[in-house]
Amino acid sequence: MSWLRQVPSACYMTLAFVFIYLPVVVLVLFSFQDGLLPVPPFQGPSLQWYERMFDNRRLMEALLNSIVVATLSSAVATLLGFLAAHTLARKHIRFAGGARYLLMAPITVSYLIIGMGLLVTFNLLGVSRSLFVVGIGHVIINLPLCFAIIFSQMGDHQKNIERTAHDLGATDLQTLVLITAPIMRPTLFAAFCIAATLSWDEFIIAFLLSRFDVTLPVTIFEMLRAGLTPEVNAAGTVVFAISITMVSIAILLSTRRKNNNG
Amino acid sequence: MAEITRPPIRGGFDFSRWAIVPAITITVCFFIVPLVIMLLVSFWQRIGGKLEATWTLANYEKFFSRSYLVDALFNSIEVALVATIVSVLLAYPLAHILAYRVPQRWQRFALILAVLPFWTSYVVRSYSWLLVLSDNGIINVALQSIGIIDQPLSMSYNRGATVLGFVHFFTMLLTLTIYANLVQISPSYRRAAADLGASNLQVFLRITLPLSVPGIAVGAFIAFVITIGDFITPQILGGNTELLIPQAIMLQVARAANFPMASVMSMTLMAVVTITYLAFAKYLKMDRG
Numbered sequence: 001m002s003w004l005r006q007v008p009s010a011c012y013m014t015l016a017f018v019f020i021y022l023p024v025v026v027l028v029l030f031s032f033q034d035g036l037l038p039v040p041p042f043q044g045p046s047l048q049w050y051e052r053m054f055d056n057r058r059l060m061e062a063l064l065n066s067i068v069v070a071t072l073s074s075a076v077a078t079l080l081g082f083l084a085a086h087t088l089a090r091k092h093i094r095f096a097g098g099a100r101y102l103l104m105a106p107i108t109v110s111y112l113i114i115g116m117g118l119l120v121t122f123n124l125l126g127v128s129r130s131l132f133v134v135g136i137g138h139v140i141i142n143l144p145l146c147f148a149i150i151f152s153q154m155g156d157h158q159k160n161i162e163r164t165a166h167d168l169g170a171t172d173l174q175t176l177v178l179i180t181a182p183i184m185r186p187t188l189f190a191a192f193c194i195a196a197t198l199s200w201d202e203f204i205i206a207f208l209l210s211r212f213d214v215t216l217p218v219t220i221f222e223m224l225r226a227g228l229t230p231e232v233n234a235a236g237t238v239v240f241a242i243s244i245t246m247v248s249i250a251i252l253l254s255t256r257r258k259n260n261n262g
Numbered sequence: 263m264a265e266i267t268r269p270p271i272r273g274g275f276d277f278s279r280w281a282i283v284p285a286i287t288i289t290v291c292f293f294i295v296p297l298v299i300m301l302l303v304s305f306w307q308r309i310g311g312k313l314e315a316t317w318t319l320a321n322y323e324k325f326f327s328r329s330y331l332v333d334a335l336f337n338s339i340e341v342a343l344v345a346t347i348v349s350v351l352l353a354y355p356l357a358h359i360l361a362y363r364v365p366q367r368w369q370r371f372a373l374i375l376a377v378l379p380f381w382t383s384y385v386v387r388s389y390s391w392l393l394v395l396s397d398n399g400i401i402n403v404a405l406q407s408i409g410i411i412d413q414p415l416s417m418s419y420n421r422g423a424t425v426l427g428f429v430h431f432f433t434m435l436l437t438l439t440i441y442a443n444l445v446q447i448s449p450s451y452r453r454a455a456a457d458l459g460a461s462n463l464q465v466f467l468r469i470t471l472p473l474s475v476p477g478i479a480v481g482a483f484i485a486f487v488i489t490i491g492d493f494i495t496p497q498i499l500g501g502n503t504e505l506l507i508p509q510a511i512m513l514q515v516a517r518a519a520n521f522p523m524a525s526v527m528s529m530t531l532m533a534v535v536t537i538t539y540l541a542f543a544k545y546l547k548m549d550r551g
Contacts, residue, residue: 023390110491117296236386
């Protein structure tokens, strides 16, 4: 009876999945609530809270802000991470180990501390809080990640192609733009997607460093002060859907890459 | 691969060598310098609403003499420890089942499914747990309808709810790191041990578990660091029953605009994180594949 031995495993896995999915299911289900409170009994389904959400100007502005901050800060983090990874993977420079530690350092510190450091510094310099400053914070938290992802994929197998380009007279910059970047496009895009998802979700830095223009997580947090409402469920469901889409793209790209390389 | 280093064909500016400079500059300007400034400000004083560059340990003395602030620090450490340990205990069996019981071709799918809610927005995730745990939430309604309880259990707005919120998040993360570690362990080790007469339990305790320590360590480190610096989860789920250190920092910033005190607390938090990092450092190496 070998299947009998699988029963405890199957039970544990089922319970674990119930635990993992319980809040998500409740969130999504009650975003379709036809009533004032996102708690049982469930009435509906109704799309009224989604309509309400799309009519909420504050929420829509925050959505736009989040998209702008996530896109720009991730693009910068991916670009800088790519350039740094290129130097460290291809050149023997002095202090390479130290440079690697420095680039990875922000990942070992809480977002709260990074945000506080920037807040105290900008406050002292008289720089006022803004979305741009939030973007700087997001570059800092995403740069180590982008660097690590891209660096880990800069395999030696690309070296020969790069060297060929060199021998045919291409400059370093031409090689990087015309050869290395296209070969690594899936990795670069995967790094960008992961960074964009993290920036899109990030709360504490955005909360500390923004003032009038805020991002979506900050707006949702402020909505929570007014109490439980299915509108937050609707907004949360949309945010979740967008995150999942970006992560899925990143996963698909990295899988395809692995298969291509055999 | 044999490597021939040759001089660049063209002289002059070596672009590749300098490509690292922007990343280093950004990290120094917006990470290292702010940390140094925050350290300096933690010794400064606020006199009449203005910052004065003094060199005094008064802020630190104040922090460690106010019992509610020291309590906040210890509450945070406790919550982070409990959440991390419980997450490891819940995640390990799940990762083990995924790696060894689930058929190979379903593993990837099952793993992705197990960590999908990891990507629910951070603020929204805590809010969702509030819906689940609240007095008229789904658990209380379900328990009441089948008659186990008459009065709703109060499960939200306390430390338990905060820990639960963290455990939910990190069970997924740790499942991922432990699974990644387990599938890298060569099956021949376990087979050899079994051939030599080890029971299943012995194989697990003497082979699998010791070899999966790095996966546990990486996940536990990330879980601890994120938990101890997290403001949202205790703020939404914990209610006002107790203060954790990130909440205390936010109060100093938002209510009092007391940057020296907030800096003291941030530096203290950073010290705790650094000590944790040093304890885990040997498992956190980065390799180029």
